[in-house]
Amino acid sequence: MRRAIALDARSELAYRSLAAVLQDQGELNDAVDVLIAAERQFPSDPSFPGQLARILTTLKRGDEALREEEKFHSLTEAQRAKERSEQKQP
Numbered sequence: 429m430r431r432a433i434a435l436d437a438r439s440e441l442a443y444r445s446l447a448a449v450l451q452d453q454g455e456l457n458d459a460v461d462v463l464i465a466a467e468r469q470f471p472s473d474p475s476f477p478g479q480l481a482r483i484l485t486t487l488k489r490g491d492e493a494l495r496e497e498e499k500f501h502s503l504t505e506a507q508r509a510k511e512r513s514e515q516k517q518p
Contacts, residue, residue, distance in 0.1 A: 440470055447479060456483050474503035 443466035450459035463480040470476060478500040484493035 437469060440466070440473060440475075443469070444475065444479070447483075451483060456487055459483055460487070472503060472506070474500050474507060477503065 443462060447459045447462045447466070450456070450462060460480065460483055463476050463483070466473075466476045467480070477496040481493045481496035481500055484490075484496060
């Protein structure tokens with residue numbers, strides 16, 4: 429998976445998959461690092477802060493988890509607003 433990201437850093441799926449595998453293996457701090465990198469690469473994608481918030485909560489890093497949760501909600505609302513405005517256009 430790390431190689432997939434190295435080969436194509438524009439692959440959201442590669443970041444998501446690597447973070448999930450690391451999480452499943454109990455490598456939560458490594459998963460956090462991957463998700464932070466994904467957030468930098470895909471700043472408007474709400475799924476990364478959402479996944480990061482859950483892992484940070486598990487790690488008992490509450491303040492960081494709260495910031496990521498807020499980012500998730502903000503990005504999700506922005507995405508919904510954009511979709512609504514696109515639907516209104518003829």
